[in-house]
Amino acid sequence: MQQPPNPYPQYSQQQWQQPPMPPQQQWNPQQPPFLPQQYQQPPQYQPPKKKSRKGLFIVLGVILAVVLVGCIGVAAMVNAGGQAAQQALNQTSTQVAQLPTTQPTSKSSTQPQTKVGVPFVVNDTWTVTVNKLSTNQGDNFLNTPKAGNIYLVVNVTLKNTSSQNQGASSLGMFSLKDSTGQTYNQNIAFGHSPDGQVAAGSLVRGDIAYEVPKSMHSFILQFVPSLGSSDLTEWNLTI
Numbered sequence: 051m052q053q054p055p056n057p058y059p060q061y062s063q064q065q066w067q068q069p070p071m072p073p074q075q076q077w078n079p080q081q082p083p084f085l086p087q088q089y090q091q092p093p094q095y096q097p098p099k100k101k102s103r104k105g106l107f108i109v110l111g112v113i114l115a116v117v118l119v120g121c122i123g124v125a126a127m128v129n130a131g132g133q134a135a136q137q138a139l140n141q142t143s144t145q146v147a148q149l150p151t152t153q154p155t156s157k158s159s160t161q162p163q164t165k166v167g168v169p170f171v172v173n174d175t176w177t178v179t180v181n182k183l184s185t186n187q188g189d190n191f192l193n194t195p196k197a198g199n200i201y202l203v204v205n206v207t208l209k210n211t212s213s214q215n216q217g218a219s220s221l222g223m224f225s226l227k228d229s230t231g232q233t234y235n236q237n238i239a240f241g242h243s244p245d246g247q248v249a250a251g252s253l254v255r256g257d258i259a260y261e262v263p264k265s266m267h268s269f270i271l272q273f274v275p276s277l278g279s280s281d282l283t284e285w286n287l288t289i
Contacts, residue, residue, distance in 0.1 A: 164285050169209070173281050175216055177209040178273055180285050186240075186259070193240040195261045202226070202262045202289060203241060204271060207255040210248040218248050223275065226260045229268040234260045 164170045169179040186201040188194035195201055206224070210216045220236065220243040227233045236243070237259045244256030262269070269287040 164283065166285065166287070169207075170283060171211075172273065172275055172283050173279075175210065175212045176275050177211050178283065179207040179209075180271065180287075181205040181207055181255070183287055183289065185289055188240070193237065198264055199261050200264045201237065201240060202260045202269065202287075204258045204260075204287070205255070206244060206258060207253055208244055208248065209253045210250055213250050215250060216248050218244055218246060218254050220244055220256065220258050222277065223273055224258055225272045225274075226262075227270050227272070228262070228266050229270075234262055237261055 164180070166180045166182065169177050171177050182205050184203045184205075186203050188201060193201075204224075204226075206220075208218050208223075221238060224236070225233065226236075240259040241257035243258050244254045246254065248254045267289050269289075271285040271287055273283045273285075275281055
């Protein structure tokens with residue numbers, strides 16, 4: 051049977067053709083086979099490392115060593131200074147001991163005793179003499195000792211051997227005690243004590259009275275030229 055003519059000759063029928071197949075890749079034995087990616091385990095948590103104290107210990111050790119060395123140095127300096135001072139003191143003492151004596155020593159700082167009636171040079175200012183001692187029952191008026199007591203009266207002379215006027219005070223210069231150490235106060239109302247201003251080269255004389263027990267017979271009279279002086283002179287008195 052004859053087919054009718056195509057009204058659209060410009061669109062001629064084309065035969066369907068199968069699209070070409072892509073070329074297959076040939077296996078190359080030198081190419082490494084594909085390996086599946088291995089599973090990697092996530093990193094484990096690690097606690098932070100503790101800070102090392104080694105450096106701190108080293109610093110402390112250095113500081114301690116420096117302090118120790120400094121202490122040893124100071125101790126050595128103090129020891130050396132003490133030895134030097136002691137050597138200087140010994141040298142000074144030796145030099146003083148070797149000095150010639152220009153004048154004889156009159157007495158020690160505590161004179162054990164002197165003699166009644168003999169002048170005694172206490173220092174460059176005073177020469178003291180205990181002239182005599184006596185006892186007195188009082189005047190039966192105001193100056194009467196207590197029962198069992200008696201007045202011990204000491205007559206003394208003070209000479210001013212300095213070049214200036216000096217003040218004499220029997221209450222401040224003289225004191226009395228017995229052999230047991232018991233002290234006695236001066237009775238300023240009885241007698242005429244050696245007090246007042248003494249001109250250079252002059253004398254003052256008077257009586258110093260003390261109320262003492264009749265049963266006591268041994269006493270020590272002490273003289274100190276001024277308050278705080280180390281010149282102490284003593285007389286042993288017996289009644």
